[in-house]
Amino acid sequence: MSAKSLFEKVWDRHIVVPESAETPAILYIDLHLVHEVTSPQAFSLLRDAGLKVRRPDLTLSTMDHSTPTISVGSLQELKVVSEPAAFQQIQQMERNCEDFGLELRGMDSDERGIVHVIGPELGATQPGKTIVCGDSHTSTHGALGALAFGIGTTEVAHVLATQCLLQRKPRTFAVNLQGRLPAGVTAKDIILAIIGKIGVDGGTGHAIEYRGSAVVSLSIEERMTICNMAIEGGARTGMFAPDDATYEYLAGRPLAPQGAAWDEALSRWQTLPSDDDAQFDKEVSIDVSALKPMVTFGTNPGMVIPVDDVIPSPTLSDPGFAKALDYMALEPGRPLAGTPVDVVFIGSCTNSRMSDLRAAARVMAGRQVADGVQMLVVPGSARVKREAEAEGLPEVFEAAGAQWREPGCSMCLAMNGDYVPAGKLAVSTSNRNFEGRQGKGARTVLASPLTAAASAVSGTISDPRPLIG
Amino acid sequence: MEPITEIRSRTAVLPLDDVDTDQIIPARFLRTTVREGLGENLFADWRYNSDGEKNASFVLNRPEAQGAQILVAGRNFGCGSSREHAPWALLDFGFRAVISTEIADIFRNNSLKNGFLPVVVDAGIHGWLLENPGVELTLDVESRAASLPAGRVTEYPLESFSRYCILNGVDQLGFLLNHAGDISRFESRAGV
Numbered sequence: 112m113s114a115k116s117l118f119e120k121v122w123d124r125h126i127v128v129p130e131s132a133e134t135p136a137i138l139y140i141d142l143h144l145v146h147e148v149t150s151p152q153a154f155s156l157l158r159d160a161g162l163k164v165r166r167p168d169l170t171l172s173t174m175d176h177s178t179p180t181i182s183v184g185s186l187q188e189l190k191v192v193s194e195p196a197a198f199q200q201i202q203q204m205e206r207n208c209e210d211f212g213l214e215l216r217g218m219d220s221d222e223r224g225i226v227h228v229i230g231p232e233l234g235a236t237q238p239g240k241t242i243v244c245g246d247s248h249t250s251t252h253g254a255l256g257a258l259a260f261g262i263g264t265t266e267v268a269h270v271l272a273t274q275c276l277l278q279r280k281p282r283t284f285a286v287n288l289q290g291r292l293p294a295g296v297t298a299k300d301i302i303l304a305i306i307g308k309i310g311v312d313g314g315t316g317h318a319i320e321y322r323g324s325a326v327v328s329l330s331i332e333e334r335m336t337i338c339n340m341a342i343e344g345g346a347r348t349g350m351f352a353p354d355d356a357t358y359e360y361l362a363g364r365p366l367a368p369q370g371a372a373w374d375e376a377l378s379r380w381q382t383l384p385s386d387d388d389a390q391f392d393k394e395v396s397i398d399v400s401a402l403k404p405m406v407t408f409g410t411n412p413g414m415v416i417p418v419d420d421v422i423p424s425p426t427l428s429d430p431g432f433a434k435a436l437d438y439m440a441l442e443p444g445r446p447l448a449g450t451p452v453d454v455v456f457i458g459s460c461t462n463s464r465m466s467d468l469r470a471a472a473r474v475m476a477g478r479q480v481a482d483g484v485q486m487l488v489v490p491g492s493a494r495v496k497r498e499a500e501a502e503g504l505p506e507v508f509e510a511a512g513a514q515w516r517e518p519g520c521s522m523c524l525a526m527n528g529d530y531v532p533a534g535k536l537a538v539s540t541s542n543r544n545f546e547g548r549q550g551k552g553a554r555t556v557l558a559s560p561l562t563a564a565a566s567a568v569s570g571t572i573s574d575p576r577p578l579i580g
Numbered sequence: 581m582e583p584i585t586e587i588r589s590r591t592a593v594l595p596l597d598d599v600d601t602d603q604i605i606p607a608r609f610l611r612t613t614v615r616e617g618l619g620e621n622l623f624a625d626w627r628y629n630s631d632g633e634k635n636a637s638f639v640l641n642r643p644e645a646q647g648a649q650i651l652v653a654g655r656n657f658g659c660g661s662s663r664e665h666a667p668w669a670l671l672d673f674g675f676r677a678v679i680s681t682e683i684a685d686i687f688r689n690n691s692l693k694n695g696f697l698p699v700v701v702d703a704g705i706h707g708w709l710l711e712n713p714g715v716e717l718t719l720d721v722e723s724r725a726a727s728l729p730a731g732r733v734t735e736y737p738l739e740s741f742s743r744y745c746i747l748n749g750v751d752q753l754g755f756l757l758n759h760a761g762d763i764s765r766f767e768s769r770a771g772v
Contacts (some may be wrong), residue, residue: 126772127759127763128631128759128762133740133744134741135739136738137759137762137763139763139767139770139772141772148610148611149610149663149665152613152614152615152664153612154614155614156753165763176610177611196611198611199611199613200611200612203613234647235752245662245664246662247660247661247662247686256755261662261686262659262686262689263689264661265690265693265694265752266690266693267754268753269753272757273756273757273763274591274754274767275756275759275763277752277755277756279739280686311659312656312682312684315656315685316685323628342660342686345656345684347686411598411600411659429597430596431596431597431598431654432597432704434596474657502615524602524607525607526607526608526611533630543600543661544601545603545660546602546603546625547603547606547625548607549604550629551606551608551625551628
């Protein structure tokens, strides 16, 4: 039998009907994550066709994108603080889950949160599972060795009705990470550096496996940050092979296997890592020990430089480059560090977990948010919020002058009323610096929680390394 | 889905690379529970000025782009989020196909599910199309042929199952539902 990669092993174990020249494979889906923004039209499709949800037990539903991050005590209050259309979407999600018999981690659930934060923290995300969601950042779950990718709303309906998808097999892409991260440089900086190297379409048509000597020292939350942004490099998904850190992370979580089922699952998971002589269609290597904190300067995540570097000059061959600098109101040849900042956002499915909040708090402790800077800290889930409160992190942020909010996607895509005003510059721990992503006319600089916090304190885009001693 | 055999139209040209789905339809317009009506806000932040008036210099607002059903765009069109609202908005506006040298994976999948044709051509043809906005093209689905003026023809990739579904207006959900027996057998074999 030929050597197989992690991706190929998971793929092969989920084939219901193999692909042929005429038809794609029918791939079984172990876990379907559903949220309020990309599902309403899918539920309508099922309703119109008189179909049921095939496996409510393999469907995990929550609300995150359009939910307010201001604390609300009642449905009436929710209506007041929400945009009318967002409120309607929230109500529709409640109705859809009720009609189709789905358990909803809704507004009053202590397990609610960003779908890519709650999957792993509940233990629903497990090695070797196929996981999909109507959201491109579903690749996050690959951190635990799952094959996880984003789908559109028509495909959401396919999975609701059949628990399957029609898929052509992507090619494989090994991203080798060597060395050990220097102090002050984080997982976010690794993935931004990868995207800078391969480009925003470097992974198109491919499933990435992150490998190499640096992997063992990366925590599961750090791996989630790296997998989360695989799509920003164009890839269908990103994965890490499960290892002892994965098993330690999962043990005892509410939806993880227990007792004998755990032992059985563990022996299955241990067969998943790529065989030694597995072949990949594409490879790239990065020495993480040489990395610096990374910041974006343009309007896609591939337009990224080390924080102490100067903004590159446009080339004639790319008219989009000059347009991006114009939109960002930045000048080529000048340092990006020192640029005044208006808003700092700590949150999103990329960087809203405990380790991210701790990193930001480490910088903020005993310091103040600079005058004129608005700083928002949005935990990824209700559980993260509780844990942070138990550690006293909100006090650190609030003493510094930052706002501590309820969980949700918030300012990452500005659907819920949290947005960056037109023309203002935000340093954000989210995943997309597209034009208008954080609000119409908003200018986004993507960075790690350390860099974002350091920038909040100084009021300008700043290298966090001098602040963490 | 209506069967589609060919798309014949003038082109409109948006020469930028990496046009992401947040540009195609900004997130604030995703607060909807239906798929209709999104065309009004297609490329909203480029089409409209901050006062809500149309931006006269944006390509889709120019007189010569009116009625064009084929959009020619730069490399890596449709990158970013998985929102199917992107092809829904393009279709609702009146576009039926996009031509580029590269189209992002999820956008491509979503397009094919809705009969919006993603057409990838080589850099030479693409460069010519960018330089000649408004030319009349025919995109044939059966033969996967894009016919340009002066008898120039190029073949574009279209996976056979998607081609079959578009040609016949086949709903892929129906195809999956027909495999219910295979799915049940898989579930008992895999213990899920």
